[in-house]
Amino acid sequence: xxxxxxxxxxxxxxxxxxxxxxxxxxxxxxxxxxxxxxxxxxxxxxxxxxxxxxxxxxxxxxxxxxxxxxxxxxxxxxxxxxxxxxxxxxxxxxxxxxxxxxxxxxxxxxxxxxxxxxxxxxxxxxxxxxxxxxxxxxxxxxxxxxxxxxxxxxxxxxxxxxxxxxxxxxxxxxxxxxxxxxxxxxxxxxxxxxxxxxxxxxxxxxxxxxxxxxxxxxxxxxxxxxxxxxxxxxxxxxxxxxxxxxxxxxxxxxxxxxxxxxxxxxxxxxxxxxxxxxxxxxxxxxxxxxxxxxxxxxxxxxxxxxxxxxxxxxxxxxxxxxxxxxxxxxxxxxxxxxxxxxxx
Numbered sequence: 001x002x003x004x005x006x007x008x009x010x011x012x013x014x015x016x017x018x019x020x021x022x023x024x025x026x027x028x029x030x031x032x033x034x035x036x037x038x039x040x041x042x043x044x045x046x047x048x049x050x051x052x053x054x055x056x057x058x059x060x061x062x063x064x065x066x067x068x069x070x071x072x073x074x075x076x077x078x079x080x081x082x083x084x085x086x087x088x089x090x091x092x093x094x095x096x097x098x099x100x101x102x103x104x105x106x107x108x109x110x111x112x113x114x115x116x117x118x119x120x121x122x123x124x125x126x127x128x129x130x131x132x133x134x135x136x137x138x139x140x141x142x143x144x145x146x147x148x149x150x151x152x153x154x155x156x157x158x159x160x161x162x163x164x165x166x167x168x169x170x171x172x173x174x175x176x177x178x179x180x181x182x183x184x185x186x187x188x189x190x191x192x193x194x195x196x197x198x199x200x201x202x203x204x205x206x207x208x209x210x211x212x213x214x215x216x217x218x219x220x221x222x223x224x225x226x227x228x229x230x231x232x233x234x235x236x237x238x239x240x241x242x243x244x245x246x247x248x249x250x251x252x253x254x255x256x257x258x259x260x261x262x263x264x265x266x267x268x269x270x271x272x273x274x275x276x277x278x279x280x281x282x283x284x285x286x287x288x289x290x291x292x293x294x295x296x297x298x299x300x301x302x303x304x305x306x307x308x309x310x311x312x313x314x315x316x317x318x319x320x321x322x323x324x325x326x327x328x329x330x331x332x333x334x335x336x337x338x339x340x341x342x343x344x
Contacts, residue, residue: 005029005077006251009062009111010084011055012039014195015126015184017047018244019082021193024051026248031056031075034085038198046193062107072118080122080251083111086156089202090130090301093153104156105163112167115174122254123176124247127161129236129269129306130154131180138273139309142180142265151301161265168262175259177250182236182269182308184243186328187335194335195240204279205237205329209336212289219291221276223298228305232276236269236307239323239331243268249319260316269308270321279329286326287333 006023010016011032017039020030024047032044032055041059048054056075060067062085072078086104087093093100108125115123131154132140133147149155161178168174185205187194200216201207211219224231246268253259274282280291314320 002027003029004079004255005031005075007031007033007075007078007081008055008084009033009081009107010039010086012036012041012043013084015181015240015243016082016084017043017193018188018240019084019247020047020055021050021188022241022244022248023251024053024055028251029056031058033058033060033062033071035059035061040196043193043196049192050188050190062110063103065110065113068110068114069117072114076118078118078120079255080124081111081115081120082124082126082247082251083108084126086126088153090151090153091202091299093151093156094300097152100152100156105159108160108163112164116171121173121175122251123164123174124250125160125164125176125178127178127180128154128157129180129182129267129308131158131161132306134303135306138305139271139307140267141309142267142312150303153301165263172262174262175254176263177254177259178263178265179246179250180265180267181243182238182267182306184240185237186239186241186323186331188241189331191331191334191338194332194339196339204276205332208280208283208291209332211291211293212283212287212333213336213340217292219280219293220296221280221293222296222302224295225298226304228275230275230277233302234273234275234305234307236272237274237279237325237328238269238321239328242321242323246313246317246319249317253317264316266313266317267308267310268313269310271308271310273305273307274325282325283329283333286330289333
């Protein structure tokens, strides 16, 4: 969509950068806001290398309401906003709950206020399967009730969706889509962008790749006593490029006036659950690398098993996950090698 401008908050982060690429590949112009608290400005080079264009970039914290208002005054013709900028580590949120509530909810409210004041109509929110807690029925559908959140991180996503619902109900010109991610993994097939956590990774696959390449001594597998076939927790692992494409489709849906209500909710997953040990074994098989891992106790905030029912997203958005697990894990490994070679 030429001459359509989309704001991507947290756009130098993992999912944000891949979404910026897919938006630009579809002809959108992109402006990124990121405070670089958990990402690097060099990601812009990767985006430019892949797309042949460079997104606009503004570095500041969206918690700064006055600075955000100044941004809206400059970028007056935004067609949509995709909001990724949030803290996202389950374990850290248990240890630092106030940090998570302050950041994750303030940024959302500031953006929604800005949309109302500056007449921006379309909003895509980066939500999470954590809103479901441990569901009673698997695979989990969009109509599954919220359980009491297992972590402050999950609670911020639940509260955020409630805030969005109230705001769009009060402002009928606003349209929002909440995308409930399951577990994004992998990297762009070019190996020019990928997941680059600061410090010790909180997510499984970057910990696997850092262990395989020698940065970490061993991979910790949190719990082998869950009620699952091999005792390790089960998640729905989705390729990050597939995930990014769902955001593009969501933006197009709203711009083209196809939304069926002011707030729509979609699960983004593969519809298949894989255990931690299945991921470990698949990584070893796809890369030929042997992993040093150790079984340790369960991690606070983790649920036993969750994977998506994707039928609604497949039908309504016309989107589905396509890239397989082997190819996805190989892309993560290629990205890890690229990053380490670049740092030498």
